[in-house]
Amino acid sequence: MNARDRILARVRAAVEGAPEAPPVVRDYLVSHTPDDPAAVLDLLHENLVDYRARVHRTDEAGIGALVAGLLAARGAGSVLVPRGLPPEWLAEAACAHVEDGAESTAADLDAVTSVVTGCALAIAETGTLVLDGGPAQGRRRITLVPDHHICVVRVPGQIVASVPQAMARLDPGRPLTWISGPSATSDIELDRVEGVHGPRTLDVVLLSP
Amino acid sequence: MSGTFVGMPAFPKAARDAVRDTTLRGNLRHATHTIRDKRAKAVAELDDWQQLREAGKRIKDLTLRHLDRHLLRLEESVTAAGGTVHWAADAAEANRIVGDLVKATGETEVVKVKSMATQEIGLNEALAAEGIHAYETDLAELIVQLGDDRPSHILVPAIHRNRAEIRAIFRDRMAGWGRPAPEGLTDNPADLAEAARLHLREKFLRAKVGISGANFMVAETGTLVVFESEGNGRMCLTLPETLISVVGIEKTVPTWQDLEVFLQTLPRSSTAERMNPYTSMWTGTADGDGPQTFHLVLLDNGRTDALADDVGRQALRCIRCSACLNVCPVYERAGGHAYGSVYPGPIGAILTPQLRGTTSEIDASLPYASSLCGACYEVCPVAIDIPEVLVHLREKVADRGGPGHRLEKAAMKAATWAMDHPGAMAAGERAASRTRALHPRRPPGAGAWTDSRDLPELPAEPFRDWWRKNRT
Ligand code: SF4
Numbered sequence: 001m002n003a004r005d006r007i008l009a010r011v012r013a014a015v016e017g018a019p020e021a022p023p024v025v026r027d028y029l030v031s032h033t034p035d036d037p038a039a040v041l042d043l044l045h046e047n048l049v050d051y052r053a054r055v056h057r058t059d060e061a062g063i064g065a066l067v068a069g070l071l072a073a074r075g076a077g078s079v080l081v082p083r084g085l086p087p088e089w090l091a092e093a094a095c096a097h098v099e100d101g102a103e104s105t106a107a108d109l110d111a112v113t114s115v116v117t118g119c120a121l122a123i124a125e126t127g128t129l130v131l132d133g134g135p136a137q138g139r140r141r142i143t144l145v146p147d148h149h150i151c152v153v154r155v156p157g158q159i160v161a162s163v164p165q166a167m168a169r170l171d172p173g174r175p176l177t178w179i180s181g182p183s184a185t186s187d188i189e190l191d192r193v194e195g196v197h198g199p200r201t202l203d204v205v206l207l208s209p
Numbered sequence: 210m211s212g213t214f215v216g217m218p219a220f221p222k223a224a225r226d227a228v229r230d231t232t233l234r235g236n237l238r239h240a241t242h243t244i245r246d247k248r249a250k251a252v253a254e255l256d257d258w259q260q261l262r263e264a265g266k267r268i269k270d271l272t273l274r275h276l277d278r279h280l281l282r283l284e285e286s287v288t289a290a291g292g293t294v295h296w297a298a299d300a301a302e303a304n305r306i307v308g309d310l311v312k313a314t315g316e317t318e319v320v321k322v323k324s325m326a327t328q329e330i331g332l333n334e335a336l337a338a339e340g341i342h343a344y345e346t347d348l349a350e351l352i353v354q355l356g357d358d359r360p361s362h363i364l365v366p367a368i369h370r371n372r373a374e375i376r377a378i379f380r381d382r383m384a385g386w387g388r389p390a391p392e393g394l395t396d397n398p399a400d401l402a403e404a405a406r407l408h409l410r411e412k413f414l415r416a417k418v419g420i421s422g423a424n425f426m427v428a429e430t431g432t433l434v435v436f437e438s439e440g441n442g443r444m445c446l447t448l449p450e451t452l453i454s455v456v457g458i459e460k461t462v463p464t465w466q467d468l469e470v471f472l473q474t475l476p477r478s479s480t481a482e483r484m485n486p487y488t489s490m491w492t493g494t495a496d497g498d499g500p501q502t503f504h505l506v507l508l509d510n511g512r513t514d515a516l517a518d519d520v521g522r523q524a525l526r527c528i529r530c531s532a533c534l535n536v537c538p539v540y541e542r543a544g545g546h547a548y549g550s551v552y553p554g555p556i557g558a559i560l561t562p563q564l565r566g567t568t569s570e571i572d573a574s575l576p577y578a579s580s581l582c583g584a585c586y587e588v589c590p591v592a593i594d595i596p597e598v599l600v601h602l603r604e605k606v607a608d609r610g611g612p613g614h615r616l617e618k619a620a621m622k623a624a625t626w627a628m629d630h631p632g633a634m635a636a637g638e639r640a641a642s643r644t645r646a647l648h649p650r651r652p653p654g655a656g657a658w659t660d661s662r663d664l665p666e667l668p669a670e671p672f673r674d675w676w677r678k679n680r681t
Contacts, residue, residue, distance in 0.1 A: 007458065008280065010509065010517075014513050021271040022271075024264055032254075032255060106413070107414050141499075145448075167466060167472075175490070177443065177490075178487065179486065180482070183440040184438050186438065186480055188348070190241075193399050196441065197439050
């Protein structure tokens with residue numbers, strides 16, 4: 001017998017005769033937040049800040065200047081631009097724009113200062129951004145290697161209140177990255193320190209129409 | 210299960226050494242108390258915690274009851290998504306599979322994201338024997354690896370080290386493994402994290418093979434999930450060309466929706482956060498994004514033995530949050546190393562003897578390394594009744610050993626140790642009486658799959674009495 005058959009046979013023998021397990025009851029809450037878009041937005045803002053993301057609010061008219069200002073303040077020499085990023089977002093950014101081509105290596109990305117992306121959705125109750133590689137998001141590595149990530153969330157369309165609401169909207173077939181604040185570690189005396197391998201600065205732009 | 214630390218003394222001896230080490234005790238006490246209070250706060254934010262806990266428990270129980278079906282489904286989904294599935298009955302088989310896969314790439318270096326399963330099977334040592342260097346990339350694992358040390362906590366393997374010790378390890382050892390520590394490194398945690406960032410970055414950027422575990426595997430979609438904080442996981446999961454994930458068969462959940470439960474309970478139980486900084490989910494391979502070759506190694510290594518025990522099998526629900534370690538009065542005093550395996554604390558005391566059997570003195574003594582206070586059950590997000598399993602395993606040890614047997618002696622020494630430490634006992638008994646009042650007793654006649662909202666059958670008599678009675 002090969003290992004597969006051996007393991008499956010052992011599993012079957014192990015539970016043979018065991019009573020049936022009770023069914024899963026999903027009587028937990030779908031959301032912990034009142035169904036009020038303004039409250040959900042404020043909660044997202046608060047929770048992002050709580051985990052040390054820097055949060056900015058703007059609208060379509062202001063986004064170009066806001067993003068340009070964030071890049072300039074960072075002293076960004078270059079910015080990574082994923083496919084499908086609305087051109088207005090970077091219209092006023094003076095630094096060099098770098099495309100993430102199939103041939104760019106991790107070392108190439110390491111030389112870039114900042115990256116600007118959209119997201120698939122944001123979860124208010126946990127202060128989480130979820131990226132799924134869709135338009136304006138690029139490959140997973142582009143939001144990982146540069147040290148500064150600017151992520152734009154469309155208000156209210158991309159905001160959900162809770163984790164269960166997020167799960168219902170996400171496609172498991174896509175590679176998903178859930179981001180809650182900048183990279184951090186609690187490995188030294190269980191004390192949270194921001195900034196290890198992922199971007200150490202996370203700017204979140206809440207973009208209203 | 211391999212990975213017994215060679216020459217590991219039985220629990221009481223190792224615990225005695227730990228208690229004498231005042232630095233270790235200070236480090237542990239500080240760290241576990243900090244996280245304890247934070248966890249309580251993070252959990253209190255959710256009004257439906259008990260419902261989430263019960264749902265998590267039932268999802269796991271139902272999966273385990275039909276594990277064969279879910280594993281086959283998982284295999285089908287992962288394969289359809291472009292991955293290759295391997296099955297490993299034990300540690301040796303898993304190590305051979307991974308070694309062969311790495312050799313087939315022609316590489317001699319791999320980067321690793323923290324994984325209990327690969328520690329359990331001793332993968333790094335097995336790869337080293339084949340001439341393959343495995344670099345640990347989690348900060349705490351790096352501290353352990355550079356310090357030529359052993360992990361002592363599930364989540365924070367270097368919890369026994371304080372910042373001054375970490376600084377010394379980095380200063381003395383980094384150069385031997387790659388980029389040296391920066392000149393004038395201080396013991397400020399931010400500086401230590403920066404040193405790790407610089408040291409590991411060159412390894413991430415050139416890595417061709419990544420090795421991981423997974424917190425969950427979704428049978429219906431073939432999705433694997435890794436929770437982490439630092440971004441080293443994302444590096445290992447997305448930059449290499451080949452990804453090999455070694456995962457225990459009990460990590461399976463049936464549906465995508467099931468994750469919504471654990472995505473809420475795991476971060477709050479482990480790092481006491483609403484959400485950990487990074488969670489990666491991947492399904493096979495994705496065109497042009499991340500590794501183009503993906504191997505999943507499904508590991509048994511004693512899990513089916515635990516599954517066959519109708520009381521002990523609940524240990525397989527464990528999602529490795531480490532909350533039970535952080536509240537355990539015995540762990541706090543004895544330290545993680547005393548448990549003699551990669552799974553320390555209350556979960557280690559019930560999991561290790563089941564995975565490895567109770568034939569060695571250390572494993573036979575583990576079920577006795579507890580005051581049965583029940584604090585571990587209270588915090589467990591999947592409601593594992595650890596005291597119940599401990600009592601059950603004690604009976605098994607007693608059956609096997611008999612009076613005067615060396616195993617029984619080891620066990621009794623562990624019990625004596627726990628009893629002779631008034632601190633460990635008193636804290637334990639306090640916790641028990643505190644939590645006791647909150648819950649009704651379990652109704653008589655409840656079967657093997659009980660409801661978490663009922664109290665575990667804590668021994669009504671205090672541990673001291675229990676011990677006296679069972680000693681003779
Ligand atoms: S036994 Fe429960 S509390 Fe302990 S690590 Fe496992 S899931 Fe967490």
